Amino acid sequence: MNNCNIAEQQNKLAHIMERIVASYDEATPKIHHLDRMPLPSREDAAAIMEALEEIVYPGYYSAGGVTHQGIIYRVQERIGWLFEHLRDQISKGLRHMNLLDGELSLAPDATSEDCAYMFLESLPRLRRRLAEDIQAAYDGDPAAGCIDEIILGYPAVYAITAYRAAHELHRMGVPLLPRMLTELAHSRTGIDIHPGAQIGESFFIDHGTGVVIGETTIIGDNVKLYQGVTLGALSFPKDEKGRLIRGHKRHPTIENDVVIYSGATILGGDTVIGQGSIIGGNVWLMESVPPGSRVAQAEPKPRFLEPHEELQEV
Amino acid sequence: MNNCNIAEQQNKLAHIMERIVASYDEATPKIHHLDRMPLPSREDAAAIMEALEEIVYPGYYSAGGVTHQGIIYRVQERIGWLFEHLRDQISKGLRHMNLLDGELSLAPDATSEDCAYMFLESLPRLRRRLAEDIQAAYDGDPAAGCIDEIILGYPAVYAITAYRAAHELHRMGVPLLPRMLTELAHSRTGIDIHPGAQIGESFFIDHGTGVVIGETTIIGDNVKLYQGVTLGALSFPKDEKGRLIRGHKRHPTIENDVVIYSGATILGGDTVIGQGSIIGGNVWLMESVPPGSRVAQAEPKPRFLEPHEELQEV
Amino acid sequence: MNNCNIAEQQNKLAHIMERIVASYDEATPKIHHLDRMPLPSREDAAAIMEALEEIVYPGYYSAGGVTHQGIIYRVQERIGWLFEHLRDQISKGLRHMNLLDGELSLAPDATSEDCAYMFLESLPRLRRRLAEDIQAAYDGDPAAGCIDEIILGYPAVYAITAYRAAHELHRMGVPLLPRMLTELAHSRTGIDIHPGAQIGESFFIDHGTGVVIGETTIIGDNVKLYQGVTLGALSFPKDEKGRLIRGHKRHPTIENDVVIYSGATILGGDTVIGQGSIIGGNVWLMESVPPGSRVAQAEPKPRFLEPHEELQEV
Numbered sequence: 051m052n053n054c055n056i057a058e059q060q061n062k063l064a065h066i067m068e069r070i071v072a073s074y075d076e077a078t079p080k081i082h083h084l085d086r087m088p089l090p091s092r093e094d095a096a097a098i099m100e101a102l103e104e105i106v107y108p109g110y111y112s113a114g115g116v117t118h119q120g121i122i123y124r125v126q127e128r129i130g131w132l133f134e135h136l137r138d139q140i141s142k143g144l145r146h147m148n149l150l151d152g153e154l155s156l157a158p159d160a161t162s163e164d165c166a167y168m169f170l171e172s173l174p175r176l177r178r179r180l181a182e183d184i185q186a187a188y189d190g191d192p193a194a195g196c197i198d199e200i201i202l203g204y205p206a207v208y209a210i211t212a213y214r215a216a217h218e219l220h221r222m223g224v225p226l227l228p229r230m231l232t233e234l235a236h237s238r239t240g241i242d243i244h245p246g247a248q249i250g251e252s253f254f255i256d257h258g259t260g261v262v263i264g265e266t267t268i269i270g271d272n273v274k275l276y277q278g279v280t281l282g283a284l285s286f287p288k289d290e291k292g293r294l295i296r297g298h299k300r301h302p303t304i305e306n307d308v309v310i311y312s313g314a315t316i317l318g319g320d321t322v323i324g325q326g327s328i329i330g331g332n333v334w335l336m337e338s339v340p341p342g343s344r345v346a347q348a349e350p351k352p353r354f355l356e357p358h359e360e361l362q363e364v
Numbered sequence: 365m366n367n368c369n370i371a372e373q374q375n376k377l378a379h380i381m382e383r384i385v386a387s388y389d390e391a392t393p394k395i396h397h398l399d400r401m402p403l404p405s406r407e408d409a410a411a412i413m414e415a416l417e418e419i420v421y422p423g424y425y426s427a428g429g430v431t432h433q434g435i436i437y438r439v440q441e442r443i444g445w446l447f448e449h450l451r452d453q454i455s456k457g458l459r460h461m462n463l464l465d466g467e468l469s470l471a472p473d474a475t476s477e478d479c480a481y482m483f484l485e486s487l488p489r490l491r492r493r494l495a496e497d498i499q500a501a502y503d504g505d506p507a508a509g510c511i512d513e514i515i516l517g518y519p520a521v522y523a524i525t526a527y528r529a530a531h532e533l534h535r536m537g538v539p540l541l542p543r544m545l546t547e548l549a550h551s552r553t554g555i556d557i558h559p560g561a562q563i564g565e566s567f568f569i570d571h572g573t574g575v576v577i578g579e580t581t582i583i584g585d586n587v588k589l590y591q592g593v594t595l596g597a598l599s600f601p602k603d604e605k606g607r608l609i610r611g612h613k614r615h616p617t618i619e620n621d622v623v624i625y626s627g628a629t630i631l632g633g634d635t636v637i638g639q640g641s642i643i644g645g646n647v648w649l650m651e652s653v654p655p656g657s658r659v660a661q662a663e664p665k666p667r668f669l670e671p672h673e674e675l676q677e678v
Numbered sequence: 679m680n681n682c683n684i685a686e687q688q689n690k691l692a693h694i695m696e697r698i699v700a701s702y703d704e705a706t707p708k709i710h711h712l713d714r715m716p717l718p719s720r721e722d723a724a725a726i727m728e729a730l731e732e733i734v735y736p737g738y739y740s741a742g743g744v745t746h747q748g749i750i751y752r753v754q755e756r757i758g759w760l761f762e763h764l765r766d767q768i769s770k771g772l773r774h775m776n777l778l779d780g781e782l783s784l785a786p787d788a789t790s791e792d793c794a795y796m797f798l799e800s801l802p803r804l805r806r807r808l809a810e811d812i813q814a815a816y817d818g819d820p821a822a823g824c825i826d827e828i829i830l831g832y833p834a835v836y837a838i839t840a841y842r843a844a845h846e847l848h849r850m851g852v853p854l855l856p857r858m859l860t861e862l863a864h865s866r867t868g869i870d871i872h873p874g875a876q877i878g879e880s881f882f883i884d885h886g887t888g889v890v891i892g893e894t895t896i897i898g899d900n901v902k903l904y905q906g907v908t909l910g911a912l913s914f915p916k917d918e919k920g921r922l923i924r925g926h927k928r929h930p931t932i933e934n935d936v937v938i939y940s941g942a943t944i945l946g947g948d949t950v951i952g953q954g955s956i957i958g959g960n961v962w963l964m965e966s967v968p969p970g971s972r973v974a975q976a977e978p979k980p981r982f983l984e985p986h987e988e989l990q991e992v
Binding site: 419420421422423424425432435436439440443444447481484485487488491492494495498499502503504505506507508509511512513515516517518519552553554571573574591592626627645646661665666667668669 | 701
């Protein structure tokens with residue numbers, strides 16, 4: 051299929067390669083990662099999530115085998131694997147942050163081992179939380195046939211599992227990996243939860259596509275969200291040089307027992323949705339509401355067009 | 365990289381493993397699957413979808429080879445593979461449901477074989493339906509260059525193929541697998557169609573991200589939806605113990621020749637969108653509309669802010 | 679597990695196969711691809727995206743190795759691989775279009791080689807553009823810890839990388855592959871950008887799920903979008919036979935320095951959002967706005983229901 055003779059093609063490609071490699075030092079900002087310790091990769095994050103799922107929900111994966119004991123052996127292997135890989139990925143992230151900050155940690159290895167042990171020790175508690183989340187899914191969705199259907203297929207389970215694990219790592223100060231876990235879940239489920247968010251017990255998201263939960267959101271217990279709900283920021287404060295201030299509470303607080311229906315948007319670090327409130331679909335809120343509120347859209351009644359009017363919307 | 369001596373690490377991990385395994389019997393509800401026949405897994409569902417795609421749209425996959433006869437051999441192999449794996453996954457699901465219900469089916473194998481044959485026998489009819497759906501996509505989207513572009517890349521094709529296959533299995537009473545197929549498609553396309561929904565001919569969803577079609581929705585022929593459309597439920601009836609009633613018609617009926625534009629929400633089991641209606645973008649409907657209606661949002665005109673007013677939205 | 683004897687099963691399956699294969703020539707439109715040169719496949723498109731990512735963002739992938747030189751060797755291998763596979767996929771697409779049009783190109787190979795070289799030669803410029811897009815992400819998102827976090831995990835990076843590559847191929851007249859690259863990104867990120875759209879510099883999409891950017895959209899520099907934004911079409915002109923006219927400008931123009939918040943919808947080929955405008959969340963626009971406009975929703979104030987009123991929304 052190749053009319054060019056091979057030498058000419060090699061020559062052309064060699065020149066192209068030179069120019070591409072030259073561009074590595076030219077582009078601003080730098081978008082390569084050379085001469086550094088390797089960073090966590092997307093494949094690493096995905097492998098960690100898989101191991102975590104097998105440990106948290108044993109027996110739901112083909113590799114689990116048939117007998118109780120067989121699955122236990124598998125889980126033990128997975129815990130050992132997870133310890134090593136988590137330690138390595140945490141270590142990569144910590145070295146990276148140290149280099150960014152200009153200091154070289156004296157013993158990053160000890161710290162990453164501590165984090166890895168701490169994370170594994172948190173798993174029994176994590177499992178109890180996730181069991182409650184799954185119960186909330188069953189109680190809140192008439193379309194759910196059984197608990198297994200929820201574990202096997204509901205996007206909320208994957209997204210909330212990833213979030214709770216990522217949040218645990220985030221609280222320990224692990225860089226990069228938490229956000230990679232939640233963005234992996236975002237890609238798979240359409241649910242975007244920042245690892246910094248604080249979410250209580252028995253949390254359920256039905257359908258899920260389009261949900262956004264910002265970095266400084268606080269959510270209580272027994273909260274249920276539907277697809278397309280945004281818990282977002284209201285204006286971004288900047289410093290005197292016009293740069294964004296990072297870390298400031300920008301996202302709302304949702305108290306216990308709140309239901310937020312599809313497409314609703316709640317914005318602002320000072321916005322509090324009071325306990326037991328129900329926020330209707332497509333509602334837009336930038337101010338707090340007291341406990342027990344029931345809030346609907348401003349004008350739910352659509353217009354029927356006369357024959358001469360054009361329905362221009364596409 | 366490891367400062368702990370190996371024995372100390374093994375000891376620590378062994379203790380962690382014990383506590384995790386102990387948590388399996390503690391968490392409520394139970395979120396493990398041990399001492400049971402294996403369940404269908406996500407990988408099983410994905411492999412079944414792949415085989416189905418190769419059979420329904422032969423020649424679009426690298427493994428299809430170049431000659432007509434080569435592809436035919438491949439398809440024959442895939443049909444044999446699909447029969448065996450479908451039979452096995454259906455059998456796993458049926459055994460699981462029997463155990464949940466407390467009865468052990470006398471001959472679950474016969475039933476799963478019957479289902480597998482029935483499903484394969486439905487494929488010619490399924491292909492005719494999907495061909496009509498793809499024609500509807502071409503007729504309805506000016507951005508489509510040719511039929512192949514639609515088959516190779518449109519999210520609607522993947523989602524509707526998964527739905528029509530899942531619906532066939534759902535009608536036969538197959539548990540678990542139908543929902544796993546549609547949640548797989550939901551993950552890949554952002555389109556969430558419950559296998560219980562009833563959808564007519566020549567169905568098209570453009571763009572698709574965020575579409576939700578509930579379990580008891582009925583959709584006629586020649587219906588076109590855009591991204592973000594919800595065909596959802598309006599209140600969940602509960603029994604005298606406060607538990608959700610499952611199965612009740614909760615989702616709307618969309619008659620033939622209806623177009624529903626982006627972001628519209630239609631709710632309620634008694635809500636009927638009459639034949640030939642056009643529902644504009646972002647419309648919110650909880651009541652029926654007669655045939656031939658053209659419905660727009662209540663207040664489409666946005667406000668231009670004066671210089672002194674704050675645009676607080678972020 | 680199999681009650682049927684093997685011969686009976688083979689017989690039954692053989693009949694099923696015959697009917698399925700017979701359906702290949704019966705379904706209308708044709709949804710098989712036999713007796714033709716192979717088309718680009720989804721796996722091909724995914725492999726091309728992976729190679730492209732390793733070349734554009736070297737060092738972020740496990741296979742990148744540890745040393746600067748090791749990564750350079752890897753990149754050189756990837757450029758050679760990309761040249762061959764791009765040439766082959768482009769060739770498949772060109773032959774396919776030629777057959778569709780009824781002409782057989784005299785030397786499709788030369789043309790596909792030219793395209794492949796041209797694409798690789800554009801990579802330094804592409805990288806500069808993507809570096810600016812990533813800077814825009816960092817400047818525009820308070821939740822971003824560092825540039826690496828953005829490259830490793832932000833859906834906007836994947837979607838915009840796929841779009842800029844696909845747009846380059848689209849401008850050269852390459853069929854099929856551009857759309858397959860952007861639909862791959864759509865599947866992974868929920869961001870749907872047609873390769874025909876024209877997008878300027880320093881472009882950022884935060885969160886992203888549900889964004890739709892149509893084929894004939896024009897976007898300027900320093901534009902920022904949030905999740906759920908639609909830049910869509912307003913009515914589809916048809917010819918005298920009632921068929922859609924393809925290619926006509928149907929999507930809006932967004933000038934420099936515009937911010938469009940979550941869920942906003944801008945429609946129409948003549949609609950221009952003037953430079954420096956801010957479009958608030960959930961705004962619906964079908965008409966142009968002058969430069970410097972700040973546009974909010976019509977009625978942002980939701981209604982608080984009295985105890986006797988029903989909140990019917992679910």
